[in-house]
Amino acid sequence: MSRLTFRYHLTAETIIAYSLSIEAPIQKMGDVLIAPSTMPITFWKIADVPWLDKDNTFIHGRQSFIYKVPLKADSHLVCDLSLTKMEKKVGRSGELILYTHVLTCACKGEPIVTAETVLISIGDPL
Template sequence: MNKLEFAYHLTPEAILAYAHSIETPLQKIDGTWLAPPTMPVTFWTLADVPWLDKERTFIHGSQSFAYEKPLLAGAHLDCVLTLTRMEQKTGHSGALTLYTHLLECRCKGELVVSAETVLISLEDHAWKKR
């Protein structure tokens, strides 16, 4: 399996920008901004993920999140992104590669969130060549 470890500091500005970009209401807990539930998928897009070719196009196939604690502004997160599965399939328009990832983020050693994301590579699809 491939793993990538990285640190992420969750700023109030990042939460506000992400919430506005997906047009979701903002929430606070004890005066601190709470990250929208889907925000962790943005963390690892900032990292250089060696097994994902930057020249390819990817779409989200699925994603799920399991929270142990609220994800709050100011958190210093230690994240581990793991490629848990890579699977090749043939779709209606050509070959597909599915990349299943598990992202685990901890704050002060305690698990805050785990997120599973499936990305689908569309590079070989015939419709992209038109």
């Protein structure tokens, strides 16, 4: 449907800030910081996702993460975000739109993580 590719430099500072914000323990592999498993959802903040209305509020309906290796500090990632499904449903609050996304991130050509996320908005899509 829709696809977007972007780059993301994962730093120790962003890992620490995110870990503290979700009250997760700081994890290390040797001397290298490891990102919490849910961190890839924050990568979207740097990407301009044209199919999502920035003025709309979204809630997470579901998310899952499949890792090949941990996300490490100082990784230069190439991320591919795809909208794989968009469906309308009727809920108690009115019409809901469910956006299913798949985010894949690689470092130096090696796959790191695949995340599937369903975002839910109320009302008509763009």
